[in-house]
Amino acid sequence: MTQAPQANENDPIIICRDVHKWYGHFHALRGINMEVQRGEVVVIFGPSGSGKSTFIRTINRLEEHQRGQIIVDGIELTHDVRNIERIRAETGMVFQQFNLFPHLTVLENITLAPIWVRGWKRDQAEEVAMQLLKRVGIPEQAHKYPGQLSGGQQQRVAIARALAMQPKIMLFDEPTSALDPEMIKEVLDVMIELAESGMTMIVVTHEMGFARAVADTMYFFDKGQIVESGTPEQIFEDPREERTRLFISQILSH
Amino acid sequence: MSIQAQPIPQRPSAEPLPPPTERFTVLGWLYKNLFNTWYNALLTVVMVMLIALAVRAVGEWALNVARWEVITANLRLFAVGQYPITALWRAWACVVVLWALAGLSLGLWSRRAYGSIALLLAFPFVLGILAQDETTRWALLGAAAAAAAGFLLGQLRQRWLRRLALAGWVAYFPLVIVLIAGLGSEAPLLPSVPTNLWGGLLLTLLLTVVGIVFSFPLGVLLALGRRSKLPILSALSVIYIEVIRGVPFVTVLFMAQLMLPLFLPGVTIDRVVRAMAGVVLFSAAYLAENVRGGLQAIPRGQYEAAYALGFKPWQTTLLIILPQALKAVIPILVGQFIALFKDTSLVVIVGLLDLMGIAKTVLAQPDFLGLQAEVYAFVALVYGVFSFLMSALSQRLEQRLNTAR
Numbered sequence: 001m002t003q004a005p006q007a008n009e010n011d012p013i014i015i016c017r018d019v020h021k022w023y024g025h026f027h028a029l030r031g032i033n034m035e036v037q038r039g040e041v042v043v044i045f046g047p048s049g050s051g052k053s054t055f056i057r058t059i060n061r062l063e064e065h066q067r068g069q070i071i072v073d074g075i076e077l078t079h080d081v082r083n084i085e086r087i088r089a090e091t092g093m094v095f096q097q098f099n100l101f102p103h104l105t106v107l108e109n110i111t112l113a114p115i116w117v118r119g120w121k122r123d124q125a126e127e128v129a130m131q132l133l134k135r136v137g138i139p140e141q142a143h144k145y146p147g148q149l150s151g152g153q154q155q156r157v158a159i160a161r162a163l164a165m166q167p168k169i170m171l172f173d174e175p176t177s178a179l180d181p182e183m184i185k186e187v188l189d190v191m192i193e194l195a196e197s198g199m200t201m202i203v204v205t206h207e208m209g210f211a212r213a214v215a216d217t218m219y220f221f222d223k224g225q226i227v228e229s230g231t232p233e234q235i236f237e238d239p240r241e242e243r244t245r246l247f248i249s250q251i252l253s254h
Numbered sequence: 255m256s257i258q259a260q261p262i263p264q265r266p267s268a269e270p271l272p273p274p275t276e277r278f279t280v281l282g283w284l285y286k287n288l289f290n291t292w293y294n295a296l297l298t299v300v301m302v303m304l305i306a307l308a309v310r311a312v313g314e315w316a317l318n319v320a321r322w323e324v325i326t327a328n329l330r331l332f333a334v335g336q337y338p339i340t341a342l343w344r345a346w347a348c349v350v351v352l353w354a355l356a357g358l359s360l361g362l363w364s365r366r367a368y369g370s371i372a373l374l375l376a377f378p379f380v381l382g383i384l385a386q387d388e389t390t391r392w393a394l395l396g397a398a399a400a401a402a403a404g405f406l407l408g409q410l411r412q413r414w415l416r417r418l419a420l421a422g423w424v425a426y427f428p429l430v431i432v433l434i435a436g437l438g439s440e441a442p443l444l445p446s447v448p449t450n451l452w453g454g455l456l457l458t459l460l461l462t463v464v465g466i467v468f469s470f471p472l473g474v475l476l477a478l479g480r481r482s483k484l485p486i487l488s489a490l491s492v493i494y495i496e497v498i499r500g501v502p503f504v505t506v507l508f509m510a511q512l513m514l515p516l517f518l519p520g521v522t523i524d525r526v527v528r529a530m531a532g533v534v535l536f537s538a539a540y541l542a543e544n545v546r547g548g549l550q551a552i553p554r555g556q557y558e559a560a561y562a563l564g565f566k567p568w569q570t571t572l573l574i575i576l577p578q579a580l581k582a583v584i585p586i587l588v589g590q591f592i593a594l595f596k597d598t599s600l601v602v603i604v605g606l607l608d609l610m611g612i613a614k615t616v617l618a619q620p621d622f623l624g625l626q627a628e629v630y631a632f633v634a635l636v637y638g639v640f641s642f643l644m645s646a647l648s649q650r651l652e653q654r655l656n657t658a659r
Contacts (some may be wrong), residue, residue, distance in 0.1 A: 060561075062558050062561060088564040089563075092563075093562035095562075097553075098551075099555035099559035100555065100559075101559070101574055101578075102657060103577050103578050103655075112573060113563040116569055117563065117564040117569075147657055158559075161563070162563070254425060
């Protein structure tokens with residue numbers, strides 16, 4: 001559907017080479033290298049301030065990287081606004097604070113982007129939206145406003161909203177960190193189902209149960225660098241780095 | 255009579271308990287709210303006495319002393335100024351259409367709005383019965399009938415009726431302008447009425463409505479311009495806003511009267527239109543700052559969510575940011591519009607005869623010298639009623655748009 005050099009199916013869908021980012025003098029990202037294959041589920045974890053969120057936000061250019069290269073689905077992220085908009089339409093994002101549009105109903109939240117960005121007819125968009133709401137388990141909330149839903153329900157709406165654009169990649173930026181404990185599971189269940197359906201996902205999270213269940217690759221971030229990466233077995237059972245071991249023992253012990 | 259021990263429930267029942275109810279009694283309410291301590295009791299007694307004295311004095315004046323004939327004899331002047339009698343039906347048509355639209359909208363959108371519709375019907379009906387003049391009576395009764403018909407039609411709650419009502423409101427403003435101003439000096443049906451004949455409440459309302467309708471989009475654009483990343487656009491917006499805000503309204507009115515003709519040589523701009531321009535330019539600067547306040551209250555996450563979904567910046571602003579920002583500042587905007595409504599009385603200074611200007615000319619009539627109290631009390635009442643209506647409408651709107659609950 002695009003005239004741009006379409007990436008080969010076997011090429012990585014996301015390629016990051018030596019990505020750097022500064023906030024003023026603070027060096028937030030210090031040379032991140034990462035390749036994500038189609039259908040791969042990546043979990044990024046690490047202490048706060050380690051650059052995980054900053055990194056995931058450079059992939060759809062909510063943050064600009066200042067050095068290095070980011071290529072998403074064959075399109076390199078540059079200042080070209082058209083490229084940025086194309087990548088954003090192919091990339092769904094779920095935020096820690098949900099960021100639903102409070103002035104719109106749940107259904108309108110989900111259909112707004114398909115109608116305005118994709119140019120779908122309203123009926124078609126609403127049909128897709130209702131299917132997605134069934135998939136995340138809350139079709140009965142379609143006509144409520146976000147303010148009337150629980151946190152877990154809001155986050156599931158946010159996932160449905162991102163999926164409505166039929167993205168090739170889903171980015172999750174600490175999707176359960178703002179939730180009460182009893183609501184974390186309902187969101188993780190949706191994410192696990194999504195991972196098992198073959199969606200390419202990058203998830204910043206400290207939910208190690210989720211990582212163990214569905215992650216293909218885990219990356220441990222510290223001080224703007226990737227300290228260590230590997231399969232969940234490697235990371236949990238036999239981490240190479242002492243920092244990784246320490247961090248995992250801290251978050252598993254509480 | 256035997257006394258039996260009440261069985262003590264073993265477990266709290268699964269049924270939720272109803273909240274404890276308080277029986278309402280007049281004495282109980284009085285005690286709780288007015289006489290709960292000795293100093294509140296004292297305060298209540300003193301205040302009741304003061305209020306009684308004031309009401310008695312005002313009532314005495316209003317019923318026995320005041321010469322209200324100054325109002326009744328000049329009602330038409332207060333309402334429309336020098337607007338020609340032959341064209342008076344056009345002002346009445348505006349009223350009738352407005353009542354019809356209001357009735358229709360109440361019928362379509364409001365549930366249990368019986369108080370509002372009763373008021374809407376009773377107001378012109380009672381005035382119509384009281385009116386001495388045939389035209390006035392039939393126009394007022396016509397307005398009441400139009401509202402009733404609109405309300406009943408609205409009960410159908412059809413989709414096409416909603417569209418019609420919305421289209422009606424959008425078309426209402428141009429309709430009023432066409433009706434009041436006319437279509438040209440030669441037009442057979444609606445000959446032009448020169449603006450120097452417009453006056454009274456008609457002129458006050460026109461200045462207000464024009465001020466609101468045009469300053470609103472201009473103010474929103476200025477607010478967006480001020481927050482723009484384009485340096486020239488934002489600098490121009492800031493300069494405009496700060497210059498206008500740094501100058502009294504009267505000065506802006508004078509500038510509009512004197513400077514507009516200088517800026518647009520060869521074009522003669524009507525005096526009323528120049529005053530309207532002044533109102534719009536002044537109001538837009540303040541509106542821009544109020545809207546900017548609303549824009550700043552929108553969290554960054556809303557922009558990020560919109561951008562992440564692929565919305566372009568203009569779509570983000572129009573669909574996501576502005577609706578929330580404007581909703582947040584409704585109370586402030588309505589406050590500003592009420593102030594604008596009352597501030598239009600300053601056009602007296604540039605020689606226009608709005609409600610306040612008419613009041614001054616009436617006071618100069620030889621028959622009614624020295625009746626300031628009556629005239630100003632009446633003018634205050636008119637301003638008060640309209641301000642109250644605007645405020646009540648805005649509260650309705652806020653409740654309707656409240657999605658948080």
